Amino acid sequence: MQKSRFHHFFLQQNEFDRFGFDEWVFYPGMLFNDSQKWWAGRDVVRRSPHEGIDFCFYRDSTGLICNLDEKTKIPVLFEGKVVRIHNDFLGKSVYVQHNVHGKQEQSLFTIYGHMTPLSGLAQGDFLQEGDILATVANTRECTKILPHAHITVAWISESFPHEKLNWEAISNPHLATLCNPLEFIDCKFTVEKKKSKRRVFIR
Secondary structure, rough: OOOOHHHHHHHHHHHOOOOOOOEEEEEEOOOOOOOOOOOOOOOEOOOOOOEEEEEEEEEEOOEEHHHHHOEEEEEEOOEEEEEEEEEEEEEEEEEEEEEEEOOOEEEEEEEEEEEEEEOOOOOOOOEOOOOOOOOOOOOOOOOOOOOEEEEEEEEOOOOOOOOOOOHHOOOOOOOOEEHHHHHHHHOEEEEOOOOOOOEOOOO
């Protein structure tokens, strides 16, 4: 399967090329299957392994580590249909089903967590690859967690009712097979052990 141009559309829609974007930066706890909470300290463990990946930090052309903010636009990875929108603990989660089918009657889904969906976005809407579906939720008003885009990629049973999709359901190995989103996204990134103290917000 061809990789998504998510990164290309992300840079284009947010004009990050103008800001000198160099690469994504991930810290322990932000990657797929990580066990710790990256926002809560090295020894704070998640209740279950991370279902996806958290896009929050990037390095600019000067070497400065920058944060996303609540104005950041998030494009959809592949063309597909919005099948579910519900509240999560930092915003809303948007589920998109793609016309890609796997083994055992499963479809490919991408899930976008901690979002503020675009005004008017609704279940049943069809999106083309790169269309903006949401902006990052403003998590700083109610938590100490920085605004970030959580993205999950999963193969989910086609017979499972869309209205029952939630984070508990997609973590059930009998219903869904979780994948590493970086295997679907063509982008430059680095993984660092400690957060840089030289950080700024992008706006």
